Amino acid sequence: MDVLLSATGVTKSFGGLQALAECHLDVERGSVTGLIGPNGSGKTTLFNVITGYVKPDAGTVTFDGRDITNARPDAVFSLGVGRTFQLTRIFARISVLENMLIATQHDESWLRGLLRSKSSKVEVDNAMELLEFVGIARLAHLQAGALSYGQRKLLELAYVLVANPDVILLDEPAGGVNLTLINGIKEKIRALNKSGKTFLIVEHNMEFVMSLCDRVTVMHQGTNLVTGTPAEVRANPLVLDAYLGGDDDDDLTEAVAGA
Amino acid sequence: MLQKKNLWWVLAIAVFAMYPIVVTNPLFTTIAVFTTIYMACATSWNMFSGYSGYIALGSAVFYGSGAYTMALLSLHLHMAAGSDMFWLVPVGGLVAMVFAVPFGWIALRVRRHTFVVITIAVFFIFQLSAINFGFTGGTSGLALPFITWGYQNFNTPFYYVGLSLVVFATALSAAVRRSRFGLQLLAIRDDEDRAMGLGVKVSAVKITGFTLSAFTVGAAGALYAMFVGQIYPQFVFDPMFDVSIALMTFLGGLGTLTGPLLGALVLEASQQYLTVTFSNSSLYLILFGALFLIVIMFMPQGVVVYLRDRVTRRAEREREAVAANDLATADAVAPLDVAVGGAH
Numbered sequence: 001m002d003v004l005l006s007a008t009g010v011t012k013s014f015g016g017l018q019a020l021a022e023c024h025l026d027v028e029r030g031s032v033t034g035l036i037g038p039n040g041s042g043k044t045t046l047f048n049v050i051t052g053y054v055k056p057d058a059g060t061v062t063f064d065g066r067d068i069t070n071a072r073p074d075a076v077f078s079l080g081v082g083r084t085f086q087l088t089r090i091f092a093r094i095s096v097l098e099n100m101l102i103a104t105q106h107d108e109s110w111l112r113g114l115l116r117s118k119s120s121k122v123e124v125d126n127a128m129e130l131l132e133f134v135g136i137a138r139l140a141h142l143q144a145g146a147l148s149y150g151q152r153k154l155l156e157l158a159y160v161l162v163a164n165p166d167v168i169l170l171d172e173p174a175g176g177v178n179l180t181l182i183n184g185i186k187e188k189i190r191a192l193n194k195s196g197k198t199f200l201i202v203e204h205n206m207e208f209v210m211s212l213c214d215r216v217t218v219m220h221q222g223t224n225l226v227t228g229t230p231a232e233v234r235a236n237p238l239v240l241d242a243y244l245g246g247d248d249d250d251d252l253t254e255a256v257a258g259a
Numbered sequence: 260m261l262q263k264k265n266l267w268w269v270l271a272i273a274v275f276a277m278y279p280i281v282v283t284n285p286l287f288t289t290i291a292v293f294t295t296i297y298m299a300c301a302t303s304w305n306m307f308s309g310y311s312g313y314i315a316l317g318s319a320v321f322y323g324s325g326a327y328t329m330a331l332l333s334l335h336l337h338m339a340a341g342s343d344m345f346w347l348v349p350v351g352g353l354v355a356m357v358f359a360v361p362f363g364w365i366a367l368r369v370r371r372h373t374f375v376v377i378t379i380a381v382f383f384i385f386q387l388s389a390i391n392f393g394f395t396g397g398t399s400g401l402a403l404p405f406i407t408w409g410y411q412n413f414n415t416p417f418y419y420v421g422l423s424l425v426v427f428a429t430a431l432s433a434a435v436r437r438s439r440f441g442l443q444l445l446a447i448r449d450d451e452d453r454a455m456g457l458g459v460k461v462s463a464v465k466i467t468g469f470t471l472s473a474f475t476v477g478a479a480g481a482l483y484a485m486f487v488g489q490i491y492p493q494f495v496f497d498p499m500f501d502v503s504i505a506l507m508t509f510l511g512g513l514g515t516l517t518g519p520l521l522g523a524l525v526l527e528a529s530q531q532y533l534t535v536t537f538s539n540s541s542l543y544l545i546l547f548g549a550l551f552l553i554v555i556m557f558m559p560q561g562v563v564v565y566l567r568d569r570v571t572r573r574a575e576r577e578r579e580a581v582a583a584n585d586l587a588t589a590d591a592v593a594p595l596d597v598a599v600g601g602a603h
Contacts, residue, residue, distance in 0.1 A: 051456060073455040083456060091449035094442070101439075102446045103457040113439040114467065163458060 004029040004198050005081065005167050010049055010059030012042075012222075019045040020056070021222040027167065032189065032199040034209040034230075037219030038243055043202045044086060046219070047169055051083050052076040064166070077103075082165035086172045086202075088152040090159075092145030096136065099144050099155060100127035103162040127162060134158045134188060150177045157188065167198040174205040186212055210234065218242060275422055279415045288414035290531040292486055295421030296479045297527040300500075301507040301519035302428040303475035306435055307468040308505070309514040312448035313367070316501040317378030320385045321473040323496040324358050325351030325480025327389065330401040330490055340404035345420055348481045355477020356470050363469035367462065370451070382501065389492035400491035403484060417486045424482065425520070428475040433516055435471070444468050448514075503527075506547060510554050512561025521563060526550070 005027040012020040020042045027033045035043050048054035050061050052073040060069045068076055077083075082103075091099050104123045119127075131137040134154040139147065147155060153173065160168060173189070174182045182205065189199055189212060203209045209216060210230040217227045220242040226233055233239055279288050300322065308315050328351040333344050366377040389395045406413075435441040443464045446454040455461050484490045504519075507526050512518025530543035558565035 053452070053456070073452075074458045074460050077456055077458040085453070089450050089453040091446050091453070093449055094445050098442060098445070101442060102454065102459065113443060113464070114435075116439050118437055118439055118442050159457065 001026070002029040003027065005050070005061075005063050005200065007046060007050060007061050008059055010046065010056045010061065012045055012049060012054060012056045018222055020049065020059075023059070023219070023223050025217055025224060026227075027198060027200050028215065030193070030196065030198055031214045032193050032201065032212055034213035034216040035200060035202045035219060036204070036206070036209055036216060036233075037225070041219040041242075042222040043219055044171060045222075047083060047171055047202065050076075051081060051169065077163065077165070080164075080166040081169065082160035082163060082167070083169035084153075084156045084160060084171055084173065086175065088149065088156050090144045090147070090152050090155050092143070094144060095141055096131070096144050096147070096155060097124070097127060097140040100131065100140075100159050100162055103159050127158075130158045130161050131155075133161075135184070150181045153177055153181075153185070157185070161192070165197075167200065168192075170199060170201045170203075172203055173201065174203055174208045182208060272422075272426060275425075276419075279418050283411070285410060285414055286535060288418060290528055290535070292414055292417045292421050293531050294524060294527045295418060295425050296483055297504065297507065298520050298523040299421065299424035299428045299479045300476045301504045301511075301523040302425065302432050303472045303479075304504045305508045305513065305515075305519040306428070306432040307444075307472035309508055309519070310435070310441060310444040310448060311465060311468055313371070313465065313469075314375050314505065315366075315378045315469070316375055316498075316505065317362070317366070317382035318473075318476050318504060319496050319498065319500040320358060320362060320382050321355035321476040322480035322483070322500055323385060323389060323492070324355045325477030325482075326484035326490050326495040327395060327401070328354040328477070329481035329484040330403050331394070333404050333485075334401065338404060340406045341408075342416060344404070344406075344485050345416070347485070348420060348424075348478045351481025351484075352474040352476075352478035355473040355480070359470040359473035360466065363466040367465045367469060379498075379501075382496065382498065386492055386496035389496055395492065398492065400489060400494075402489045405488060406485075417482065420482055421479075424475055424479055429516065429520065431471070431475070435468075436516065440464065440467070445514075503547075506551055509561060510550060512563035512565075515561065515563045518561050518563040522561070 003026045005025075007023060007025045010020050010023045010025075011018075023042065023046060025035070025046065035046070037043055045054060049056045049059075050068075052068070052071050052075065055070055060067055062068065063076075063079060063081055066079065068079065068081075071079075091102065098118070101119045101123060104119070104127070128137055128140060131140055134157055136147075136151055136154050136158070139151065144152075144155065157170070157173070170189075173185050177185070186208060189201075193199060201209065201213065213230060215227065216230050216233045218225045218233060218236075218239050225242055226236050226238055228236070278291060282288060282291070300318065304315065304318050307313065329344070329347045332338075332347050332350065338344055338347075362381055366374055366381060369377060390398055395401065408416075435444070443454065443459045443461075446457075446459055447461055447464065451461055480495060484495065503526070504523070507522035508519040509522070510518075510526060511520065511522030526547065529546065533539070533542045533546065554561065560568075
């Protein structure tokens, strides 16, 4: 197994709350890996640790053989780890196209950024191509704040793609969007995966995870409970217990059982 | 490529350049010198605070540093009173930049509101230092080499140097807005954490912007010192200066290119005029307060943005009337429809 991204023994507490406890996660190169678990099981915290937003108390994160534990978010991104956020975060007061340009040339020095123009033709063409890919190219010159929630999700996916990262972490890509769009996003992920991109996806929509992912890791109380193919995970009684144990996610329990 | 927009700029510069030729009354040219100083400072302040959203209330640190640079260097270098001293104007700007690096490094570690408080605190450190250190002359300030150019033509050179600072600050601000760096500042304004996650080196970008914006303010401070000939710590390190340039920018339009120019032009000119005509130096505070309330209530994004929106809205209404059908179809944005099937 060719591991591209891995977290080993990651531990993090916020005050008295143990968000992550000795958590392990491996993401194979070229895979679509799912990360599921009840609310509060530490999925997003693990994302934050991997992408440098949160410093772990213990443990290491490696990407492509390099230790990236405690690296700053911009450094992690520059190495090739892109992510989206659970609640979409776009730059509301600049145009959609300008949103796309922020991630371009992420690896150039800040001094060069001062001297060069906002965008070259190549960068704009590339940005437009990606907007075309996610289907919002005609909104390119609109202020990004005018986009709907679903369109923001697409923009966020598109501007992460601009920098051509090797692995993309998606935090609930299907959350709060309609079925047509969910299927659209799924198709995009499949297409990108076929072209060589690796994905790590946190998602509560079980149908989405089970139909898309090669491997799934289930988290529970800050640690990895079970890892396996979707079929294995579905059949594992521990998974059901994890969801049943958490009293806040009844619908998910049903979803796991039924999916 | 002299487009219509650029033509307006050329025309505006021409009008400003003609001003002391047409208006020779020293009273009005004095007002004009102060106005250019504030136009330059507000534009420069906006280039960092307007673009990045980090509202700095400590720019008087740069203004005062520039003023003291002018005073101390002209005295210690035994410069002849006269136009040679203008060479110290950019030096004042550079000294301000030197102070801006540690200032920014400390203040920009915190976000938004805390940043505002830190800038105010740093400002008071500088003001108190100027009052208490010996080399600054303490509360009695410093008297600069006395320039004897004669009453009638005294203001004109100052006015043109001030105008140059305005042009410089505006050109720099426009260049920044067009650069990758400027885009990064705007990204920081909208969502700093997200920008970080897209590879923006936020600390370096913020400190650079902060330091860059210090230059023109410091240069303007140096020009001010040379112009008035005598500086006092409470006037060059003046909290009202910080509030004024912020207010001017808010009035005109935060984050726009013309906003701070317009705001400073209106507010500084009227303040000076009120002060002179009513010989009451705090009357303008009432005007500032009232104007600020009106702007916040009716055009919270500033005059420039308000007017621009009105113009585009009118244009839109006209277009709508013509092509109502086209718009109806373009309105229903359905992303990811056809493209999905063809994804490869």
